[in-house]
Amino acid sequence: MTTELPHWFKSSYSSNGGACIEVATNLVVTDDVVPVRDSKDPKGPQLALTPQAFAGLVEFAKQAHI
DSSP states (O other), X not given: OOOOOOOOEEOTTOOSSSOOEEEOTTHHHXXXXXXXXXXXXXXXXXXXXXXXXXXXXXXXHHHHOO
């Protein structure tokens, strides 16, 4: 595991009043992990998803968006 810090960002589609997540895709290459956190609580807990699990989360969000 690397000591590289996550570079957090929100989607450009995040104009929904703050109900969004942030991801740090820079760690996929070095650690094979996609950290995810609540953008309203940057010091709160983080999920460490595999790239495949993150892709599933994105697909779920696309399907759930109405």
